[in-house]
Amino acid sequence: MDVDILVDPTAPGATDFAGPPPSFDPHRLDAARDGAPAFVVELTQFSGPLDLLLTLIRDEQVDIYDIPIARIAEQFLRCIHQMALDQAADYLEMAARLLRIKAQMLLPRNELDEAWEDPRAELVRRLLEYQQMREVVDVLERLGEERRGRFARAYIPQQVAPPIAPLALSLAELLAATDRVLRVAREPAIHDVVARPLDVDGAIATVRAVLELRATARWRDVCPPSSQPWQVLSALLALLELARRGELRLAQLTPFASVLISRESASQAA
């Protein structure tokens, strides 16, 4: 099977490092362990933790039904050590699984215990399932490649639109049509936006009158609930204007609370 791994062909039994890989990639890492065949893996090339695990098992030439879990787990951890953490979540989960299996294998057990189940069984099942799927991938890859190499007809259905009729028109008809258009266009239906005059000065007078009587007032005192929109706007602008001039102070304790208007002491002199 064609796996995405750069296996050093000269590696078996070699203790010396086998020279530079065919292509340099900063992400590749040397996952060799002492005494084991040296090989160079490119982690970004693996399609997942199961892929990496299968590759390790194949390269170590161990029996998939009797995985030396401690050794494989250690290799696995070495491989994911240099991964960027954001891609590593799936690999870390697998690493945790391997370590758990390793711990379970260490527990003492009664050889006669019929109920004992090999903690590696589930992992083996998943690996076999994954391996089977990889074979399907090879088949699909081959089929897809064959099909890719042949072109089908590239007809794209056009949007069905009736052909444009040839223009048959006399000058008189053209002029008549122009006349109709002009007659319709003479009175264009344009909506006039009439500016509603605001009475800011009047509102200022109202606010001043209210503050003359009371040191503090509320929004409703200067703008009764029945006010028209223009009156509300006038009152608001008046308040802002007076606040700017320093004649009063505006406060709103909480959002949507009634606005408190208080007389600025300095304004009495003004």
Place this chain on the structure above:
Amino acid sequence: MNPLARLLEAALFASARPIPLDELAALDPDASPAALQSALDELRVQYDTVGHGVELVDVGGGWQILTRAEYTEAIERAQLAARPHRLSSASLETLAIIAYRQPIGRAEIEEIRGVAVGSVLKSLLERGLIDVVGRAEGVGRPLLYGTTPIFLEQFALRHLEELPRGDELAIALRTAAPGTS
């Protein structure tokens, strides 16, 4: 060539998608299924023996005229047509699982592949290779995915049964399989 074969050739030439047998039959209501089949055979033999640059293939539940593989490079060099992009390894793995286990939910796919497949599923959906075929029972009623006729067409399959059966796979690994399923 017999007139029915010529009619079929014209229809196949006009269509960008494989034409299913029943649609071909609708072209000539008088033609019997046997006549239709023999006309298709005649057309295919004609292409194969007389020496045409195209061939007649039976894919994705229909018939289609395709260029012969040996001309692909020249056609591509002349920029007359471009091959579709190759699917990534992650996409192929996901597609393989869906092809065999459909209808299947995302969680099961992730269980088999050992990685998250959200974005891969999205791109397969966008390419029209898979589709939502239902919802599972149970918590959250997850979406179930299946392959589409476009999948068959893009892998030149007549039907899903053309894929190798499960027991034909992983022979080397399977021989010593313990009772762990």
